[in-house]
Amino acid sequence: xxxxxxxxxxxxxALLAVFSFVQIPIPWSPVPVVLENIVPMLAGALLGPLxxxxxxxxxxLLTAIGVPMLGGSGGISHLLGPTGGYxxxxxxxxxxxxxxxxxxxxxxxxxxxxxxxxxITVFGALFxxxxxxxxxxxxxxxxxxxxxxxxxxPFLPGDIAKAFVTAVIATAVRRAYPAGIIGSSSSGxxxxxx
Numbered sequence: 001x002x003x004x005x006x007x008x009x010x011x012x013x014a015l016l017a018v019f020s021f022v023q024i025p026i027p028w029s030p031v032p033v034v035l036e037n038i039v040p041m042l043a044g045a046l047l048g049p050l051x052x053x054x055x056x057x058x059x060x061l062l063t064a065i066g067v068p069m070l071g072g073s074g075g076i077s078h079l080l081g082p083t084g085g086y087x088x089x090x091x092x093x094x095x096x097x098x099x100x101x102x103x104x105x106x107x108x109x110x111x112x113x114x115x116x117x118x119x120i121t122v123f124g125a126l127f128x129x130x131x132x133x134x135x136x137x138x139x140x141x142x143x144x145x146x147x148x149x150x151x152x153x154p155f156l157p158g159d160i161a162k163a164f165v166t167a168v169i170a171t172a173v174r175r176a177y178p179a180g181i182i183g184s185s186s187s188g189x190x191x192x193x194x
Contacts, residue, residue: 008046008055012052013059016039017069019035026154031150038162040097041093056093060090060091081139082136086128086131086136089130101119113168116166116174121160124166125160126159
């Protein structure tokens, strides 16, 4: 692991902790609207799979041992509650987003943006629901259809907007730093477009 990667991972962990204070409760759901879930998308897109995973996992680990990292609260009970599945999914969002994006490069900026947006939407936003919704259903003792209404459908437009913002940032950063902001090599990259 490079020193620069570790420092940037710590900065993204801090960014997640700061963004976790932005929460808008929804009356019919135990899941609030949050800003913090954009950070795993950004971490994967900008830091790559290893450092992206590490930065988000660090927050979860510190939260589990009681450090108030998420919205000023910590402890294992915070991770085992109704929103725990979403939080547990975040490091994997960063890992999968970084892994797929690191292998796709397009010379055309528009194609690069479209590919980034699709990858970030699928692995950075939608994958969260694969773990989060069943977890919510189990913990809150509700059916999957009710869990989808309480923990998925209302959040999709916002998460797609966050994926769009992340894709804009990632495309601009990758143009400025073709080897990545950590300086990783481009081996294993599939080049698309002319």
